Amino acid sequence: MLDKPPDNPKSHGRNAGHRDRLRERAAIGGVDALPDYELLELLLFRSVPYKDTKPLAKDLLARFGGFEGIGAASHEAIEDAVARSLGYRPGKATRAIALDLQLIFDVTRRAAKEPASKRPVISSWTALLNYVRVALQHEPREQFRVLYLDNRNQLLLDEVQNRGTVDHAPVYPREVVRRALELSAKSMIIVHNHPSGDPTPSRPDIDMTRQVIEAARALDISVHDHLIVGRDGVASFKQLGLM
Incomplete structure (x- = not known):
């Protein structure tokens, strides 16, 4: 050689x-x-x-x-x-x-990240999907992230809360909400990936999302959506009627 x-x-x-x-x-x-x-x-x-x-x-x-x-x-x-x-x-x-x-x-x-960070995330659905797919679609291990938003739905911070194995990343609802308080966030979007490629929500995904929503609601913080990213696409809990 x-x-x-x-x-x-x-x-x-x-x-x-x-x-x-x-x-x-x-x-x-x-x-x-x-x-x-x-x-x-x-x-x-x-x-x-x-x-x-x-x-x-x-x-x-x-x-x-x-x-x-x-x-x-x-x-x-x-x-x-x-x-x-x-x-x-x-x-x-x-x-x-x-x-x-x-x-x-x-x-x-x-x-890809710039449009989501410079415009209101909720009104920039295409930019948001593009950003999360680029960030997570080919991650070999599960990663749990939270997009924290201000009262105008501007992105304050995209934070990796946890990294896990090929099929699990531990999530602590209280930590998710505590971080929102530190940032003075008014709302959030939960994002994680399925390295298997299939973005279909699992029962633990659904249960965890409900726990985060309940913890956030007690402090008047909204959870706009939970997006699961896989090679086969992006699943939205809101669109699926799961929240």
């Missing part, structure tokens, strides 16, 4: 021609017209300057199941995939490529 890209002038020329043609297609037709692997190719051009990035793009999408899977993967997993695909020995070059990819997806996550 190689520590760095081979210095092959002929290969450089062929790749440069392909890169120019792909950039021109993107500029004329727009990036929306490109398939996923070509869009990822474009992103990888800067990280892998002299090697054909099409096989790497296809390998990454296949290994992680798409863009969201790549974005949720650990640095080590991405670096390993890059090394295997390019035939490099893990080292400075593979670390740099993995870091570049993580930076791209971290920027995407922050961009």
Whole structure:
């Protein structure tokens, strides 16, 4: 295996021609017209300057199941995939490529979060769903979060209350409400994920939600919804008539 890209002038020329043609297609037709692997190719051009990035793009999408899977993967997993695909020995070059990819997806996550944090959450349903899906859809372990809102339904804080196993994250209703009081929150939205992929609420999910609602009601704090995120979609307790 190689520590760095081979210095092959002929290969450089062929790749440069392909890169120019792909950039021109993107500029004329727009990036929306490109398939996923070509869009990822474009992103990888800067990280892998002299090697054909099409096989790497296809390998990454296949290994992680798409863009969201790549974005949720650990640095080590991405670096390993890059090394295997390019035939490099893990080292400075593979670390740099993995870091570049993580930076791209971290920027995407922050961009998805901005609309929910800058506008009233309740009136921005699409932005809210997009945010929670990006944040939790590919989490390998269950995570319990609370979006705390002010009296105008502006987001005060998105806080991870607990992380758990592949199928359970402990929840303490009193702690959820105590944190709302500390933040002077007037309402909240509960969010957690099902790593199994199926967002259907379980009986413990329903029971826990009712306990949080009762604890919050005693202090005049509203619970607007409980969202469960899975790879198959997002389930809303309010829409399902469970609250």
